[in-house]
Amino acid sequence: MKMTVGIALVGCGTVGGATALLLQEQRDSIRFRTGVDLDLRYIVDKNLTYARKLGLSESILTESLEKALSDSKVSVVIELVGGTGFAKTLILQAFAAGKHVVTANKALLAYHGPELFAAAKKAEVALAFEASCGGGIPIVRAFYDGLTANTIDAVYGIVNGTCNHILSEMIQKDSTYDEALKGAQAAGFAEADPSLDVNGGDSAHKIAIMGAMAFGSPIPLDTIPVKGIANLEAEDVLFGGEMGYVVKLIASAVRGKKGVFVRVEPAFIPMDHPLAWVSGSFNAISVYGSAVGHTMYYGRGAGGTPTASAVVSDIISLGLGTYPVQFKSMDFWNPDKKPLKLQEPGDIHRRYYLKLRVLDRPGNLGRITTVLGENAISVSSILQHEIPEATDGEVLENTPPEAGVIEPTVPIVITTHRVKESQLLSAIEDIEALEDVYPGTTVLPILEEHPEFRYLNT
Amino acid sequence: MKMTVGIALVGCGTVGGATALLLQEQRDSIRFRTGVDLDLRYIVDKNLTYARKLGLSESILTESLEKALSDSKVSVVIELVGGTGFAKTLILQAFAAGKHVVTANKALLAYHGPELFAAAKKAEVALAFEASCGGGIPIVRAFYDGLTANTIDAVYGIVNGTCNHILSEMIQKDSTYDEALKGAQAAGFAEADPSLDVNGGDSAHKIAIMGAMAFGSPIPLDTIPVKGIANLEAEDVLFGGEMGYVVKLIASAVRGKKGVFVRVEPAFIPMDHPLAWVSGSFNAISVYGSAVGHTMYYGRGAGGTPTASAVVSDIISLGLGTYPVQFKSMDFWNPDKKPLKLQEPGDIHRRYYLKLRVLDRPGNLGRITTVLGENAISVSSILQHEIPEATDGEVLENTPPEAGVIEPTVPIVITTHRVKESQLLSAIEDIEALEDVYPGTTVLPILEEHPEFRYLNT
Numbered sequence: 001m002k003m004t005v006g007i008a009l010v011g012c013g014t015v016g017g018a019t020a021l022l023l024q025e026q027r028d029s030i031r032f033r034t035g036v037d038l039d040l041r042y043i044v045d046k047n048l049t050y051a052r053k054l055g056l057s058e059s060i061l062t063e064s065l066e067k068a069l070s071d072s073k074v075s076v077v078i079e080l081v082g083g084t085g086f087a088k089t090l091i092l093q094a095f096a097a098g099k100h101v102v103t104a105n106k107a108l109l110a111y112h113g114p115e116l117f118a119a120a121k122k123a124e125v126a127l128a129f130e131a132s133c134g135g136g137i138p139i140v141r142a143f144y145d146g147l148t149a150n151t152i153d154a155v156y157g158i159v160n161g162t163c164n165h166i167l168s169e170m171i172q173k174d175s176t177y178d179e180a181l182k183g184a185q186a187a188g189f190a191e192a193d194p195s196l197d198v199n200g201g202d203s204a205h206k207i208a209i210m211g212a213m214a215f216g217s218p219i220p221l222d223t224i225p226v227k228g229i230a231n232l233e234a235e236d237v238l239f240g241g242e243m244g245y246v247v248k249l250i251a252s253a254v255r256g257k258k259g260v261f262v263r264v265e266p267a268f269i270p271m272d273h274p275l276a277w278v279s280g281s282f283n284a285i286s287v288y289g290s291a292v293g294h295t296m297y298y299g300r301g302a303g304g305t306p307t308a309s310a311v312v313s314d315i316i317s318l319g320l321g322t323y324p325v326q327f328k329s330m331d332f333w334n335p336d337k338k339p340l341k342l343q344e345p346g347d348i349h350r351r352y353y354l355k356l357r358v359l360d361r362p363g364n365l366g367r368i369t370t371v372l373g374e375n376a377i378s379v380s381s382i383l384q385h386e387i388p389e390a391t392d393g394e395v396l397e398n399t400p401p402e403a404g405v406i407e408p409t410v411p412i413v414i415t416t417h418r419v420k421e422s423q424l425l426s427a428i429e430d431i432e433a434l435e436d437v438y439p440g441t442t443v444l445p446i447l448e449e450h451p452e453f454r455y456l457n458t
Numbered sequence: 459m460k461m462t463v464g465i466a467l468v469g470c471g472t473v474g475g476a477t478a479l480l481l482q483e484q485r486d487s488i489r490f491r492t493g494v495d496l497d498l499r500y501i502v503d504k505n506l507t508y509a510r511k512l513g514l515s516e517s518i519l520t521e522s523l524e525k526a527l528s529d530s531k532v533s534v535v536i537e538l539v540g541g542t543g544f545a546k547t548l549i550l551q552a553f554a555a556g557k558h559v560v561t562a563n564k565a566l567l568a569y570h571g572p573e574l575f576a577a578a579k580k581a582e583v584a585l586a587f588e589a590s591c592g593g594g595i596p597i598v599r600a601f602y603d604g605l606t607a608n609t610i611d612a613v614y615g616i617v618n619g620t621c622n623h624i625l626s627e628m629i630q631k632d633s634t635y636d637e638a639l640k641g642a643q644a645a646g647f648a649e650a651d652p653s654l655d656v657n658g659g660d661s662a663h664k665i666a667i668m669g670a671m672a673f674g675s676p677i678p679l680d681t682i683p684v685k686g687i688a689n690l691e692a693e694d695v696l697f698g699g700e701m702g703y704v705v706k707l708i709a710s711a712v713r714g715k716k717g718v719f720v721r722v723e724p725a726f727i728p729m730d731h732p733l734a735w736v737s738g739s740f741n742a743i744s745v746y747g748s749a750v751g752h753t754m755y756y757g758r759g760a761g762g763t764p765t766a767s768a769v770v771s772d773i774i775s776l777g778l779g780t781y782p783v784q785f786k787s788m789d790f791w792n793p794d795k796k797p798l799k800l801q802e803p804g805d806i807h808r809r810y811y812l813k814l815r816v817l818d819r820p821g822n823l824g825r826i827t828t829v830l831g832e833n834a835i836s837v838s839s840i841l842q843h844e845i846p847e848a849t850d851g852e853v854l855e856n857t858p859p860e861a862g863v864i865e866p867t868v869p870i871v872i873t874t875h876r877v878k879e880s881q882l883l884s885a886i887e888d889i890e891a892l893e894d895v896y897p898g899t900t901v902l903p904i905l906e907e908h909p910e911f912r913y914l915n916t
Contacts, residue, residue: 022607022749033674034606035787130604136750138604145603145780146588146596148492149480149770216491274756277735291480292594292757292767298732299753305911309750312607320787322603322780329493329778453763 002035005319008042008068008099010090011080012051015104015131016043018304019078019311020056026312036319038312042068065090069097076315079103084111091116095123100324102314104131104307110205114218114335126327128314133206134159134283136306137299138313142287143213144326150289152214154254154450159206161281161301162197163229163249165189167237167266168279171246176234189281199228200264203251210285211253211262212332217340219253219262225345227265236355236442239383239413240268245353246276250447259343268353268446286450293452346422351380354416355442356431357409364436365412371434375427378417385411409438415446460493463777466500466526466557468548469538470509473562473589474501476762477536477769478514484770494777496770500526523548527555534776536769537561542569549574553581558782560772562589562765568663568679571670572793584785586772591664592617592741594764595757596771600745601671602784608747610672612712612908617664619739619759620655621687621707623647625695625724626737629704634692647739657686658722661709668743669711669720670790675798677711677720683803685723694813694900697841697871698726703811704734708905717801726811726904744908751910804880809838812874813900814889815867822894823870829892833885836875843869867896873904 007023009016023040031037041060043051048061068074077094079101081087087108094101101120103109109116109132120127130140134157143152158164162184169180181198184190196202204226211219229249237247245268253262269276274296278284283301288294300306317323331337358364365384372379416424428441465481467474481498489495499518501509506519526532535552537559539545545566552559559578561567567574567590578585588598592615601610616622620642627638639656642648654660662684666677687707695705703726711720727734732754736742741759746752758764775781789795816822823842830837874882886899 018749026607026609026749029609030606033789136747137753138600141599141604142596145775146599146771147767148488148774149484149767151484151487272735274735277730277732289594289767291476291484291763291770293764295595295755295757297753297755300751305749306751309605309607309747312749313604316606317603320783322783325778325780331491 002031002037003319004037004039005076005315006071006073007038007040007076007078007315008044008071008074009040009078009080010044010065010068011082012043012045012048013080014304015307015311016045016080017050017054019080019308020051021054022305022308022312030316034316034320036316038315038319041071041074044068065093069093069099074099076100076102076318078311078315079105084108088112088116091127092119095119095125098123098125100125100128100318102128102311102318104311106132106202106205106209110208110221113209113212113333117330117333118335120327126318126324128318128323128327129209130314131307131310133209134285134297135299135301135303136309137283137285137297137301138310139210139285139297140213142295142297143210144330147287147289147292147295150291152255152287152289154288155207155210155214155252155285156275156447156450157207157210157251157283157285158248158275158278159251159283159285159301160197160203160249161283162190162194163203164278164283165281166198167229167247167249170232170234170237171241174234174238177230177232198230200226200249203249203264207251207253207262207264211260212340214253214287215255215260215340216332217337218333219340219342223262223339223342225263225265229266232266233442235411236444239355239411240353240444243381243383243415244271245269245446246271247444248275248278254450256343256347258347259341261343261345261348263345266444268444270448273447273449288450288452290453294450346420346425348421349418351418351446351448352416352424353444353446354414354428356412356414357438357440358412359407359436360410361436367434368412368431368437371430372427375423375430377419377424377427380415380417383413460489460495461777462495462497463534463773464529464531465496465498465534465536465773466502466529466532467498467536467538468502468523468526469540470501470503470506471538472762473765473769474503474538475508475512477538477766478509479512480763480766480770488774492774492778494774496773496777499529499532502526523551527551527557532557534558534560534773536773537563542566546570546574549585550577553577553583556581556583558583558586558776560586560769560776562769564590564660564663564667568666571667571791572676575788575791576793578785584776584782586776586781586785587667588772589765589768591668592743592755593757593759593761594767595741595743595755595759596768597668597743597755598671600753600755601668602788605745605747605750605753608749610713611746611748613665613668613672613710613743613745614733614905614908615665615668615709615741615743616706616733616736617709617741617743617759618655618661618707619741620648620652621661622736622741623739624656625687625705625707628690628692628695629699632692632696635688635690656688658684658707661707661722665709665711665720665722669718670798672711672745673713673718673798674790675795676791677798677800681720681797681800683721683723687724690724691900693869694902697813697869698811701839701841701873702729703727703904704729705902706733706736712908714801714806716805717799719801719803719806721803724902726902728906731905731907746908746910748911752908804878804883806879807876809876809904809906810874810882811902811904812872812886814870814872815896815898816870817865817894818868819894825892826870826889826895829888830885833881833888835877835882835885838873838875841871
């Protein structure tokens with residue numbers, strides 16, 4: 001059994017270059033192991049400097065997408081251009097030319113997944129996207145193949161290596177966010193413009209994809225509450241650590257009684273939580289299935305060859321003919337389907353970490369806990385530190401009033417038992433209305449490990 | 459697209475019962491999500507008491523395998539009988555009747571994988587075995603699908619939940635092996651006869667399967683060095699812990715320069731090693747691929763519904779028609795292939811933990827380190843504890859000679875730098891020949907995290 005797959009690779013940057021090299025280096029090995037012969041016929045890019053620098057064969061380099069698409073021997077087009085403009089056009093062109101497409105483009109899928117799926121199905125070709133979530137981790141396959149016997153209860157992912165690298169540095173080296181970001185940029189773990197990573201946008205793309213696969217319907221990107229890590233204070237990382245928590249940027253999609261909660265947010269998790277040890281630029285995704293319980297998938301979520309690993313495994317599955325069948329059975333991005341019913345974000349119940357900024361005057365702690373009590377919020381722990389340093393303005397004690405702020409605020413850290421988020425936020429409004437409490441309370445959820453086997457009991 | 463799969467389930471014990479229930483409960487959901495309708499037509503067992511206790515429909519219960527195999531509507535037979543006798547016969551019968559087979563039977567595959575593969579291929583049916591390694595974790599799929607773009611460098615697994623539960627108890631509660639085993643039996647995590655688990659045999663079955671998939675050729679079970687956990691001393695767990703290590707039963711298959719090392723053994727791993735946090739009855743398997751680097755897969759390695767999750771996902775893949783194609787492309791258990799070339803066990807290079815039992819007399823430490831030096835073994839650390847309690851016989855200091863042993867031995871713990879195992883074992887022979895050194899030195903390997911990207915550099 002030998003099958004030859006003619007390939008056109010479009011976009012020769014970091015991932016494209018690594019994919020081309022992998023296709024070359026592993027061609028014989030892959031043919032030997034799987035029976036599929038991967039014939040890279042074109043590398044298409046407007047700028048071929050990098051392709052030449054890698055020493056890729058001149059005969060397959062071209063600036064002409066048309067040339068590649070019109071070759072009847074090409075059956076798979078790899079889209080590694082990125083972005084949601086030309087990438088989309090070229091994928092639709094490839095479909096129209098009867099080619100399967102492999103992409104690593106999470107943004108494009110998160111925005112236009114249903115439209116692209118419909119176009120592929122109409123053209124009777126397949127769109128493969130293992131590389132779009134979790135880099136080289138075969139997580140997309142877990143949803144469409146490995147865990148098909150399960151109703152999925154929950155997905156929790158650390159899916160942005162840049163953020164995880166920055167947070168790991170903050171945790172391990174007591175760095176501020178700005179210091180850690182600069183370090184990440186110097187080490188090549190963060191882009192010069194890191195905004196899409198650190199603002200949580202990239203994680204939102206991935207949870208939009210994984211959540212749709214897990215729960216069977218499209219999740220419009222604009223319905224996902226997203227909070228990034230740029231405002232995270234070193235002090236909170238420290239205080240959380242003292243209480244046995246580490247902070248991670250968590251993208252989650254969790255089935256609740258009345259719908260699904262999907263969000264991206266920095267959250268505290270206990271140090272013995274299965275995601276707590278995931279450090280540096282690695283990714284990990286926990287999936288809770290009704291039958292299998294907790295499963296977790298770990299690996300490099302970005303980078304040239306890890307992403308190329310996912311891209312090439314998709315091409316092999318297309319060559320074997322297995323993925324086209326699996327793709328046909330995928331219905332979660334059917335544009336005729338109603339988007340997934342998401343719960344009101346405020347309806348979520350969980351524990352929280354609060355850091356209030358309060359003037360250090362007698363009675364304040366009592367007044368605050370009274371407001372919490374009136375709002376039926378049960379306190380788990382309270383921690384008032386001695387003032388490490390002034391936190392509001394250039395504050396010195398015993399300076400005269402005319403010098404500006406004359407009293408420092410102290411951080412009061414409170415952890416709650418499980419509480420409805422809307423109830424908590426309303427209580428914080430009441431607390432911040434107290435005379436000695438400053439605005440800008442830090443609110444971070446505390447995620448306990450998700451319970452297994454919520455639905456099936458055997 | 460709707461496909462109906464007629465199923466005969468043979469062997470209704472813990473996993474069989476859970477599989478039957480899962481097939482019932484998830485039938486509509488699976489048909490809706492995948493287009494495959496799973497029609498459980500027969501539950502075959504000589505003793506149907508448990509099936510009746512679960513309330514499974516009387517109309518599908520039968521003692522007659524022949525009845526099930528002769529039904530032309532049955533296309534998939536699930537073998538959950540266990541063992542290597544009747545299970546093998548029934549699988550061959552099922553193949554002869556033109557049925558695909560799904561099995562969770564690691565022992566059978568480890569002993570007879572090549573023969574069963576050949577029989578399936580001859581009958582033009584498929585043998586699916588996701589449930590044979592790592593329970594519900596989709597690890598078998600990682601090898602035949604998710605990581606196909608990679609040459610596999612190494613596999614390290616914690617693949618026996620009973621052992622991992624016992625070791626976790628020893629670590630966390632300072633228990634002895636016997637105490638932890640009894641606790642595991644009481645909690646249902648160990649069988650009344652736990653020998654196949656604790657002697658490493660079950661782990662050997664799984665690494666024989668995963669190693670063959672990873673490296674492309676059969677691994678005869680009797681070529682794998684196997685050491686279990688039954689002789690592990692609480693003292694070593696404690697001493698290792700003091701040095702920052704945890705002990706795990708590790709099944710590994712690692713590509714070396716001249717061949718592959720495959721073994722099962724208790725080993726120390728650093729506390730920040732990616733497998734160190736895997737506690738209790740969970741399993742985890744690390745796979746290092748040439749392109750993807752380190753990936754890891756975690757979940758429940760045993761138990762009714764987790765294993766059923768893997769079994770049912772295999773049936774769905776058979777129903778879709780994807781697995782038969784993937785099975786055809788699998789060649790690692792081709793009986794015409796030479797078994798995998800394994801390196802001489804003694805050729806392996808790594809770090810070691812030694813605990814010597816030595817009479818507490820002046821000069822002994824010097825004599826021991828001299829022997830190590832003469833054998834070109836470089837010492838990383840030495841730890842001589844004050845005697846916690848007598849370790850050899852009922853020893854009391856200052857008792858008269860006629861009372862028996864009059865001097866206690868002290869445990870001297872030495873960790874080495876990387877050394878060839880055969881060289882180390884020969885040095886230990888020399889050391890145990892010294893006058894004051896007792897036999898029975900504890901030797902445990904220290905496994906550092908495997909390096910990523912040994913072969914491909916981009």
